[in-house]
Structures are given as C-alpha cells and as structure tokens.
C-alpha cells in the first residue's frame with residue numbers, strides 16, 4: 001500500500017511505499033535535509049515535526065529518545081533517518097528550523113567565515129599567521145611519519161576499504177530495532 005507524504009512549507013508531496021524511511025521519502029521528493037551523521041541516528045539535523053499521520057509511523061527508536069528531548073518528542077519531532085512509514089494514509093512533515101536543532105559542519109563553517117569577514121584587518125592577519133603555523137606543523141608531522149611509497153599504498157588500500165565500508169554502512173545505518181525486525185522477518189525490510 002502507498003503512503004502520501006507531504007513536506008511543508010513547500011507542500012511537496014508524493015506517494016511512497018510502506019516501509020520507506022522518511023529520509024528516503026524526502027530525497028525522492030527533492031526535499032533537502034541535512035544529514036550530518038550520515039543517517040546513523042547520531043545527530044538531530046534530519047529532524048522533522050510530524051504535523052499529521054504520526055500513528056502511521058514506526059515506533060520511536062532508542063536513538064530518537066537519546067537525541068530528542070522529551071519536549072521535542074512531545075512536540076511531535078522525529079528523526080527522518082530513524083522513522084519509517086508502516087501504514088497507509090497521509091503524513092505531513094515540516095523540517096525543524098535551523099535555530100532549533102544542532103548546527104551542521106557546513107553551517108558552522110559559514111558562521112566562521114562570516115565571523116572572519118567581520119574581524120578588523122589586524123586581527124585577520126594574526127589569525128591567518130596562527131592557522132598557517134598550525135597547518136605547517138601538521139604537514140611536517142605527516143611527512144616525517146609516513147614514507148612516500150608506503151603512503152601511496154596506504155591511500156589505495158584506504159580507498160578500497162572506504163568503498164567496502166560505504167556499502168556495509170548503508171545497511172548498518174538502519175536503526176538497531178529495524179535490523180532485528182529484518183533478521184526476524186524477510187517481509188519487513190524497508191525500501192530505499
């Protein structure tokens with residue numbers, strides 16, 4: 001059975017299959033949500049407020065209880081990488097405003113860039129010199145500790161290893177509660 005998902009404030013909506021995670025639904029509908037931890041339930045950047053259809057979603061996961069305060073849970077917030085649609089009907093969601101959730105690295109970097117732009121010239125120069133010294137020290141440290149030939153091989157191995165981990169992570173990112181469900185029942189495996 002299909003579920004009608006609607007994202008506010010743009011009123012983007014579409015049908016998704018039961019078992020679809022809200023994060024996957026958002027991607028399919030072109031709604032961009034920050035996923036700072038990569039969908040592992042370790043941040044709160046993918047949070048949404050469920051305005052309608054809360055009873056159509058899976059139960060709260062442990063990660064949601066840890067990441068969202070009782071007040072936020074009471075306000076109907078869910079983590080889209082943790083919650084999936086389990087019953088047919090209409091679900092209306094609204095992303096949690098940036099001011100009410102943790103900042104992503106990109107947002108922090110943007111703030112830092114702005115802070116830097118606002119510094120007086122003298123302070124800018126001092127900051128740059130300090131940063132340059134730190135970078136130089138780290139680079140020298142890396143060069144001294146990793147011989148060139150070994151460094152290249154290590155990088156190759158890391159690339160292969162990274163690709164394998166990427167694949168495995170996709171499955172492991174699922175909430176533990178849902179992984180157990182999948183092990184116990186082939187039919188409950190989520191789409192997406």
Ligand code: FES
Pocket residue numbers: 034035036037038039040041042043044045046047079080081082
């Ligand atoms: S992306 Fe971090 S909790 Fe969902």
